[in-house]
Amino acid sequence: MRRPRTPGTLSRSFAALVLAVTGSLAAGGLVAAPAMAASPVDGLTPQTAAASCWEVKQLQPSAPDGRYWLLTPALQVPQQFQCDMTTDGGGWVLVGRGREDWTSQYQGRGTTAEVSDVVTGPEAFPVRQLSSEVVDALLGGGRVDALTEGVRLRRAKDVGGTSWQETRVKLSKRDRWVWTLGAEHGVGTWSFDGVAGSKGQTNNFGADTVYRRVDTRELEARGYVWGFAYGAGVTGSTSATSHLWSVTEGGTAAMPFTQVWLRPRLTQASLGWTAVPDSGTPASTVKAMLSNYAEPQAWGVTGLANGRSGELNVEVQGFAQVGRTVYVGGNFRYVQKGSAGTERTEQPYLAGFDVQTGEWVSTFRPRLNGQVLALAALPDGRLVVGGEFTQANGAPAPALVGLDPVTGATDTTWRTTVENRISGAVVQVTSLDVEGPWLYAAGAFTHVGGGTRTTPVYARGAARIATTTGTPDVWNPAFNGTVSDIYASPQGDRLYAAGYFTMSNGRVSNKAAAVGTTPDAALALEWSPAYSTADRSGYQQAITEAAGRVWLGGSEHSFFSFDRSTFTRLSGNITKNGGDFQVAEVVGDVVYAGCHCNEWSYSDAYTWSNVGTSWTQADKIGFTGAWDTATGRTIPQYNPVMRARAGHGPWAMFEDSTGLTWQGGDFVSAERAPGRNQWVGGFVRQAQRDAVAPATPASAGSAAATATTSLLSWQPSAGATGYEVIHQDRVVAATASTSYEVPTPATGSERWFVRAVDAEGNRSASTPVVTVRAGELPPPPPAATAVVVPLGSTWSWAFDGVDRGTAWREPGYDASAWAAGPGRIGFNIGGEATLIPVSGTGAKPMTAYYVRTFELPESASRYGSLSLDLARDDGAVVYVNGVEVVRDNMPAGPIAYSTGASTTVSTTYAARTPVSFTVPATALRDGTNTVAVEVHQNQPYGNDMSFDLRLTVRPPA
Structure with missing residues (x-):
């Protein structure tokens, strides 16, 4: 086959624009030639x-x-x-x-x-x-x-x-x-x-x-x-x-x-295009779910504190949050910063991390002698820890203890004791969940005491404890085997349990149970699910509920859902190779489940190892998969790339107060952008991907450009990275500009629409129809709105620890010796167009400086205001022609080189969500203007920085 060519010159001018489907559009002017009416195919x-x-x-x-x-x-x-x-x-x-x-x-x-x-x-x-x-x-x-x-x-x-x-x-x-x-x-x-x-x-x-x-x-x-x-x-x-x-x-x-x-044999005539109504197209959004990519992460946990490396002894096995601290529990030995082990500190089994910054909370220093398997935050802000330990802070505390969430000291006001009176058995608390006034605990134990009780109560495998006093209730499901996981239904009527048991209070409940919350702990229904093996012998490790379904995962690679009312099996998934499911968490309308598997997940499969021929889909699963809670269908778009020390995968999931979901296990790296891995220590944090449509472009209209062309123009849309121009019934152009030239028809009229699109593929509702008619010459527009500094523009920049004083921001300053590169400029954020080289994890300069000039297309007197969209991490001060026009996330008063930003800003939020300001046009000059920006870190050990800026001049209102 001869070497391919690019047909037509128009296609080359449009090539950069189709990035709107898979990523951001570069800002700029007109990017496609005029569309043609009634064009040939x-x-x-x-x-x-x-x-x-x-x-x-x-x-x-x-x-x-x-x-x-x-x-x-x-x-x-x-x-x-x-x-x-x-x-x-x-x-x-x-x-x-x-x-x-x-x-x-x-x-x-x-x-x-x-x-x-x-x-x-x-x-x-x-x-x-x-x-x-x-x-x-x-x-x-x-x-x-x-x-x-x-x-x-x-x-x-x-x-x-x-x-x-x-x-x-x-x-x-x-x-x-x-x-x-x-x-x-x-x-x-x-x-x-x-x-x-x-x-x-x-x-x-x-x-x-x-x-x-x-x-x-x-x-x-x-x-x-x-x-x-x-x-x-x-x-x-x-x-x-x-x-x-x-x-x-x-x-x-x-x-x-x-x-x-x-070779699909499609024709435009066969596709059944439908004309857009005069009201325009509706908004559309991508599925709300976790991003495939990890958030930036400096701190993590490593090592195996108890010396055992099997799948029941992984580094991270539990999460909880109190205030600004997320607690991470498991079998780790150290906390450290980065893969090189900077600031490595021995803090086995339990540590705290700041929910906003991810930094290790070094003031929280509990001492446990065994691994942590479960964590719970009580309604009054106390922290409860379950696991295999026998001591906490040097005192006896078999398997369950309350801790001060600030220091990690033992909470003497909440003392609950757990015992296992089966001869030779180890006491374990494997799972904790809070619902209403109760803390539910499960694991391997037979009796629970403490609080106001003078003698322990019989509660085998699971118990419930008053959150206020630590007093166990008489409620007792009496499981005849270890419970691996529990989930207290938000409806308040049931506690779901999964594990190794086969009976509850003498009734059949094979590896899974729905126990009533009435004092007699009666089963909602005898339940003996058909598991992936013919003898139904597989233990179960994860259970949760959502949208009328009970989701159950466990051995022999199964993840099934059941009707809440009848326990009829509704869906099935089998991972062919790799391992069992071991954790499930509902976030929004998606259930995420983790396994020690890294190959295929077969939908509508119910047996292992032979999945048969009735399965419907075989999708890639990389330790974690996603399913729609209403339909039970796999969501194949969720497909993260993570790597684990021994392939054990996730054993805990948790959604924090900022909307990030933490997955914990034996993770060592994760993709933070396509093909770009980062070190993670035991846990990975993922944000929800943007599923909000941009604003509809405003003030769309047309005006004569020449005798044969007209110009569509519109106002910028919040959240947009580009715009799509629709002619009659389909998109014919994508542009980062706020205007687009179209042919004026020789006779009759043509119908046009404009909609905004963002980097994730969310689309705004379009404008109502803009009609371009033959022979009509609308009045010329006022001074045109113009982007004079697009996002992604080239800046001279300095980040070298030198205090630049004030001369650098004045017009005419010579910054030719500085480095230069396009925005977004920064480090440790992912997707930087210009990467600032930094090394190590020590102190870094507090302030970065950025300078560039721009030209006004018309006289400064023709403009009424200047719109400024600023992406910064953490704080910034902006100067136009030497005059301060914007101060954001910075303290009042004089700003010095060493001044820190007022607060730490989320890197992801700062990069994706520029803050907007309106500045009077009096700051402008005819011809060449200078814009200068200083970006300040919150503290000298900040592990990331980002900057980009867009300036738009507008006519008077």
């Missing part, structure tokens, strides 16, 4: 986008190989894709290419543009895959198994890439697209260079052990990476330029450079 421009490569080929039989603009309703905006217009009649779209180390993640790898930028040769060896969401959009809502030609693999057959193989494979049961080809997806038919066969699974199918074989398994012999490997008889090379790769020189089952193509 040829795929050469965004305005003439085709529904598929196949449609382009049908309408333009001579169309060559290359990149073309495609658009379906699910794609939202036109995007460029690589099309093969030659093979078997052409019309193929490239969805992935690369050599070894393909990803199974739903989000694929790289951007849409990167997939098609370089498609062959060694430069294309680094794997790039479209996201599953984009592939499904290219299918126009159609099923993968309905593709006439199935999936096409074009694989190199020799080291030099001079010989190629054409493979076709039709999947027998696949609705949406996934990259989990190493799972057991059924194969219907296949062919290798026309030699056909049938049956098999996508993880390993074909006719021989040489070239007629596709093996996508992640095997030790292939370095636990996957690709579209040949059979064992094909050898490869470790050379960076070899089209056949193996982990060792001459290794078998070589992975060839491979292109993955599909």
